[in-house]
Amino acid sequence: MIYLDHNATTPLDPRVFEAMLPYLREAWGNPSSPYRFGQEARAAVERARNRVAECLGCRPAEVLFTGGGTEADNLALRGVTRALRDRGRHVVTSAIEHPAVLRTCKALEADGVRVTWAEVSGDGVVDVAAVGRALGSDTVLLSVMHANNETGVLQPVAELAELAHARGVPFHVDAVQTAGKLPLRPAALGADLLALSAHKFHGPKGVGALFVRSGTPLHPLLTGGEHERGLRAGTENVAGIVGLAEALALAQAEAQAEAARVGALRDRLERAILAAVPGARVHGAGAPRVPNTTNLALPGVDGESVVVGLDLHGVCVSTGSACSTGDPAPSHVLTAMGVPPREAQSSVRFSLGRDTRPEDIDTVVRALAEVVARLRAVSSL
Ligand code: PLP
Numbered sequence: 490m491i492y493l494d495h496n497a498t499t500p501l502d503p504r505v506f507e508a509m510l511p512y513l514r515e516a517w518g519n520p521s522s523p524y525r526f527g528q529e530a531r532a533a534v535e536r537a538r539n540r541v542a543e544c545l546g547c548r549p550a551e552v553l554f555t556g557g558g559t560e561a562d563n564l565a566l567r568g569v570t571r572a573l574r575d576r577g578r579h580v581v582t583s584a585i586e587h588p589a590v591l592r593t594c595k596a597l598e599a600d601g602v603r604v605t606w607a608e609v610s611g612d613g614v615v616d617v618a619a620v621g622r623a624l625g626s627d628t629v630l631l632s633v634m635h636a637n638n639e640t641g642v643l644q645p646v647a648e649l650a651e652l653a654h655a656r657g658v659p660f661h662v663d664a665v666q667t668a669g670k671l672p673l674r675p676a677a678l679g680a681d682l683l684a685l686s687a688h689k690f691h692g693p694k695g696v697g698a699l700f701v702r703s704g705t706p707l708h709p710l711l712t713g714g715e716h717e718r719g720l721r722a723g724t725e726n727v728a729g730i731v732g733l734a735e736a737l738a739l740a741q742a743e744a745q746a747e748a749a750r751v752g753a754l755r756d757r758l759e760r761a762i763l764a765a766v767p768g769a770r771v772h773g774a775g776a777p778r779v780p781n782t783t784n785l786a787l788p789g790v791d792g793e794s795v796v797v798g799l800d801l802h803g804v805c806v807s808t809g810s811a812c813s814t815g816d817p818a819p820s821h822v823l824t825a826m827g828v829p830p831r832e833a834q835s836s837v838r839f840s841l842g843r844d845t846r847p848e849d850i851d852t853v854v855r856a857l858a859e860v861v862a863r864l865r866a867v868s869s870l
Contacts, residue, residue: 491849494805495842502691508735512728520725530727537734544741546674553699553717554730558665558686561699562589565661565682569630572706577627579603583615584825612776613642613826621652634663639809639822641782642773650679669740681705692736696729751841752780758850759783765858784838790864792837798860807838
């Protein structure tokens with residue numbers, strides 16, 4: 490198998506697995522128990538918090554563990570709007586967010602919060618001026634992702650942070666697609682809240698973290714115990730949290746070298762596809778992108794059929810967001826970029842990773858050229 494779908498998920502790093510094992514096998518105590526056995530688990534959670542804080546350049550008390558990226562985004566969006574509901578009922582976000590943010594904003598809208606959806610350029614970059622115009626005296630939150638999961642396009646978050654802060658508006662950054670891929674410092678991005686998810690950087694699934702800058706108003710989503718300073722009730726996923734910290738530390742340490750290696754392979758893949766598939770076009774080619782991602786329109790074929798065709802060659806790719814697989818509507822991200830529906834439906838995302846080797850590129854391009862030629866021969870698109 491050649492796996493080029495690392496934006497969907499990544500394999501667990503064996504070193505992470507080893508770090509987690511003691512907390513599944515021997516030290517399985519409840520971190521809230523007062524006796525030594527429980528306190529061993531507590532110490533592991535706090536050590537993990539310290540490591541994550543060190544990676545992010547923040548204080549340990551600013552790190553909250555969650556049940557993944559979706560929960561971290563929900564906590565940020567629902568938690569801040571609830572905490573500040575006496576100040577205003579307006580949220581600004583972008584048209585290209587992951588469903589974890591997009592659908593949460595839709596739910597807030599249904600609850601009477603006004604939401605402004607900032608447009609993006611043809612290259613998929615959020616319009617900074619439009620965000621500036623949208624921020625008002627009743628705005629309680631700006632939420633924009635760091636890198637888009639479908640195109641890899643990086644967003645001008647530092648500029649957006651300046652705009653938000655000039656108006657006293659907290660800024661949430663969904664950094665699920667950059668954590669572990671690029672060095673990540675919430676302070677450098679100007680983020681007041683920042684979401685990440687372990688399974689995107691070779692950690693376990695179902696565990697994430699939310700950075701919350703000290704002093705940021707936040708209301709909990711869940712009612713229950715006083716875990717995570719009363720902001721995330723529920724017995725901690727000790728092994729998962731230990732795994733997240735280990736995976737983040739390893740990924741951050743290797744990020745720079747990996748970004749250069751994977752970026753070169755991605756560029757090679759792109760050039761080879763453009764040469765092998767007539768009419769192919771890279772989405773967001775003119776914008777800065779995370780180094781592992783490319784999303785291409787392959788005119789005349791259906792993206793879903795390419796995914797199935799490549800699967801028969803042992804190659805895993807995606808049409809974009811894993812969460813929208815099976816949804817026949819064209820991608821909301823490509824649509825927001827002005828891509829016509831047919832072209833959007835012909836698009837395929839390749840996301841490379843740590844296990845991608847140079848020889849994989851040639852194999853994938855050969856398989857893709859064959860699949861596209863076969864589909865074009867029978868297609869009416
Ligand atoms: N945000 C972005 C940008 C993502 O790509 C994803 C996952 O695909 C999420 C949030 C959700 O993360 P999780 O799968 O941990 O819930």
